[in-house]
Amino acid sequence: MSDQRTTSAEAAPRLTSHLRALSLIAPLQRAEDNKGMLHVAAKAAERVDMRYLALAAIELLIDRMGAGGTASRAELIEYLADLARLQSRGLSGTDALALAEHVFDGLTNARDRRARFKVRLFDPDKADGVIFEFALLRAEPLPDGTVGYRLTQEAIEIHLSLLAHDPLTATQVSEIIVGEFLKRGLYDHAVSAAERTRTNSIRLAEALRLLMAEARRAILKVMWHQELGPKMEEARSLLDASIMREGAMLAQLSDTAADVTDETDRRHLSRIRNLLLDVQTRHRKLIVVVQKTAEEYLHLQADALKLRPLARLPxxxxxxxxxxxxxxxxxxxxxxxxxxxxxxGTLPPLVLDLGTTIAAFQPDIEDIDAIDPDYAFDDPTAGIALPFDEATIARSEQFARETILAAGAITLGEILERAARARPEDDAFQRCLFFILEQAIDPRTTDVTGDASILATRFDAGFVEGTDVRFSRAAATGGGIHASQ
Incomplete structure (x- = not known):
């Protein structure tokens, strides 16, 4: 069991520096987590990011320290309150000041009477771990009797560690840092820098893999010479420089190892050598991939363009x-x-357009002189003779009178049905009867049960409504009574 515990402890990664970095940013996150405990408007304060305010305070102090100055507590509070109101328009001035003071107290560790932050970090090499103490802001008395605030080294580390770098640049920078630590004999710091170099090389390999994968997915849209080519050329140049730099550092380690007698330093040098060999092997594989990418990509693009053969017209x-x-x-x-x-090819169906046809034969009024039209009226057209002879008209009138008088009141449809049964073969009689009954609806026409109807008169029964007409005997005052049914 003892051997197993010893082996496990030796195999455990030493992540103390990583825990240290997390401890530095913990006060910034704590200010965000605890803002709900403040006596401020909850909805308005919810939109305010306290981490942004804390980083903004660090940025302001960096600007002041760059000019050789400091910032007072009042200046920091006022600056952070303005930024809080910028994030939430509905935030009152009092609540903005409360949030700003909360951030300032978090950066200065007000809950522990402005003492230094103190955290315990796990370390596999030490049973009780290590105690890490740090501060973010440092108060400094000024000649005018006031107090100004500066950033500590740990706060500046937060600012630098949060800066984003592309994988190529980050790899180059971390390798240069490893070389500088080796020159100064700071082997423990060189180990940490070499570990970051390995991480950056893995990040670089993944970034290049994703870049080429995205390019292959859009093989017909990404142009090599304008988009992908310059990035690959930059990667090839930097990888060449990295391989040469790593080779020089490995040669330096070989020369230095013979002169180092301290066991801890020798262990650090062995670790650095293994990390740099891993990075160099990865970079050598990457540069082969980058060099072959251009030819492979262009072949893939050419094959994609050949997927659709050109159509030849006969x-x-x-x-x-x-x-x-x-x-x-x-x-x-x-x-x-x-x-x-x-x-x-298919011809459209022929359609006769009367309007276009007539217009084609009419002269264009704009091209000829305007002529006043001369209207002439012809003699009235003679009326069309009735298609019934006098005998047919007489029989129809007689049949209508007798039927209406016998029934007292009868509809048009019933009269026509009786006429069809009485004279089924006499179409002229039935048509004449219908015209007589139709004209009898008009008040201008004589009652069909009295005098003869006037077939020559044009009938207009627009005032009649309904589906059928009921005929009855004339009233005492004369004229027919016709009701719509």
Whole structure:
């Protein structure tokens, strides 16, 4: 069991520096987590990011220290309150000041009476771990009797560690840092820098892999010379420089190892050598991939363009018309319609446009002199003679009178049904009867049960409503009574 515990402890990664970095940013996150405990408007304060305010305070102090100055507590509070109101328009001035003071207290560790932050970090080499103490802001008395605040080294580390770098740049920087630590004999710091170098090399390999994968997914849209080519050329140049730098550092380690007698330093040098060999091997594989990418990508793009073969139009005269002229007449007669449609294409259906046809034969008024029209009126057209003879009209009037008088009140449909049963073969009689009954609806026409109807009069029954008309005997005052049914 003892051997197993010892082996486990030796294999455990030493992540104390990583825990240290997390401890530095813990006060910034704590200010965000605890803002709900403040006596401020909850909805307005919810939109305010306290981490942004803490980083903004660090940025302001960096600007002041760059000019050799400091910032007072009042200046920091006022600056952070303005930024809080910028994030939440509904935040009151009092609540903004409360949030700003909360951030300032978090950066200065007000809950522990402005003492230094103190955290315990796990370390596999030490049973009780290590105690890490740090501060973010440092108060400094000024000649005018006031107090100004500066950033500590740990706060500046926060600012630097949160800066984003592309994988190529980060790899170069971390390698240069490893070389500088080796020159100064700071082997423990060189180990940490070499570990960051390995991490950055893995990040670089993944970034290049994703870049090429995205390019292959859009093989027809990404142009090599304008988009992907320059990035790959930059990566190739930097990888060449990295491989040469790593080779120089490995040679330096070989020369230095013989002169180092301290066991801890020798262990650090062995660790650095293994890390740099891993990075160099990865970079050598990457540079081969980058060098082959251009040719492979261009071949893939060319193959993608060949997926759709070009369509060739036939030679109409040599390949179609000439063979048709040599074909037998029977074949041409049977397939004339199909051959004509294939050669000439589909014709739209013919539509006679009367308006366009008439307009084509009319002169353009703009092209001729305006002529006043001369209207001439012809004699009235003679009326059309009735198609019924006098005997048919008399029989129809007599039948209508007798039927209406016998019934007292009867509809038009019933009269016509009786006429059809009485004279089924006499179409002229039935039509004449219908016209007489139809005209009898008009008040201008004489009652059909009295005097003769006037067939020559044009009938207009627009005032009649309903589906059928009921006829009855004339009233005492004269005139027919016709009701719509």
């Amino acid at each position: 030679d109409l005269e040599n390949e179609i018309l000439d063979p048709l002229l040599r074909a037998p007449d029977s074949f041409l007669i049977e397939n004339a319609d199909g051959l004509f449609g294939a050669i000439s």
